Amino acid sequence: MSTILFASVVRARDGLPLSASTDHEQNMSAQETKKYLKVLSRKLEQFPDRCTMKRGPHHVNFISSLGVSYMMLCSENYPSVLAFCFLDELQKEFITTYEMVHINSAIRPYSFIEFDNFIQKTKQRFNNPRSLTTKVNLADMQTEIRLRPPYQISLQELGLENGINHRRDPAYKGIAPHQRLEPLTLSGIVSCLLSLLCAGLNLIRGFHAVESLLQNDDDASCVIAFFLGTAACLYQCYLFIYSTSWRNTKSFLAFGLICLCNMYLHELRNLWQLFFHVTVGAFTTLQIRLRQPQTKSPDYNV
Template sequence: MSMVLFASVVRVRDGLPLSASTDFEQSKGVQEVKKYLKVLSKKLGQLPDRCTLKGVQYNIHFISSLGLGYMMICSENYPNVLAFCFLDELQREFITLYDTMRINIAVRPYSFIEFDNFIQKTKQRYNNPRSLSTKINLADMQTEIKLRPAHQLTMLDVGTVNGSVNAHAAPYKGIAPNQRLEPVTLPGIISCLLCVLCAALNLIRGFHAMENMFQCYLLVCCSGWRNLKSFLMLGLVCLCNLYLHELRNTWQILFHVTVAAFATLQTRMRQPQGKAPDYNV
């Protein structure tokens, strides 16, 4: 049966999926072809703006414009002109609904999953060509395709070996979404304020004040090896207070060490946010 099976919208610069069909029941073949779609989404910036990949049981078509890619999987006998009209319709609706700034700052996959409502409605229309009321657009698209045919991709463009995705294909040098931390809790805010207070008290001692400020940074920002760095800062605070034991009484030393330990605990407890759900796409 000739039909559209899956569609998605991705960001060209890093392949981040912004929206996609939320189809709960899909054949194993479609799931397999999605692997090729995912690989191609990472290479959109290196490919022509209108492409077709055939020979993977189903056909893959996609277009890219204004930093966004619109991709689809359809049956082998689905007409090319209908496929590209379908993608063109998705493109016009998406850029109308969503602001460019919001698209550019999105960091989580499927941030615009609600666009699936439009994808599903459009799929239903294009899976029943008799109901289409876009005959003029179809004629225009047919003329455009004749004048500027879609680029025909091969398995080598996907990076496959014997029909399967090659894990050692040339890496895509895209920009990965930044990892976000969980929201700061009240104890975390208190810990940050206490660290600032300790830094102010240690201002005349330079490096000792920097330790407290760095603890604030680790609590607020996501960086590599956060836990190790936080424990290292705790150790440095303890060593500095040991060095300054003659200039401080027991209660002052205990206060600074306790604040540092509390900040380390809060840094350890504030974990990166979990992966966004895949919405069965």
């Protein structure tokens, strides 16, 4: 039976999947070919804007435009003209629905997963060609394919001539440094504001210490302690807002620096001031620990 089995929209520059059909094909051969499709998605910029790849009883077709590629997996006897008309409809709908600035700034896989509804409906139409009313478009596409045939991608070009299991296929890494964190909470916002307040207080006292140093030739170590305290507070705010590697460890180190600076400055601050700075540091460290990266969407491995 000639059918479209799977379709996806992918950002061409890094292979980030933007949307995809969510049906789970039970055919093992189709599942294996989808692995080849994922490898191909990371090399899209190396190929022309209209391509076909044959793998066993299946074909992978895709078109690219404006930095976005539209890919599909179908049975080998599915008509090529229907396949590329299907991809053309996905392209027209996607570029009119979403702005390029949002596409280029997307950092999570399947950021436009709601487009799956259109993919599913279009896939159903093209899996029942008798219901199609786009006869003129089919004729135009047939002429275009005859004049400019799709580029045939070989498995050798992907380094997959020995199969998908004979190579180490690195996991997608394009989004790891910018993974989104869980939504902000009220306590998290309060902790961040308090950290900014502490940073401001340290900065003001630091400038006053600089003035005193210039006038009285005092010890410069207090100036350093105030500015280090400022930097530690600001860095805690940064760790609370952004996801980085070793984030929790860095937050504990920043809190340790806050404690050390306040221990050194104990003669210049009363007990309540010391308690306030250390407590805010501890509270912010806790909020950084509690605000974890968002889990992958349910369709991540679609």
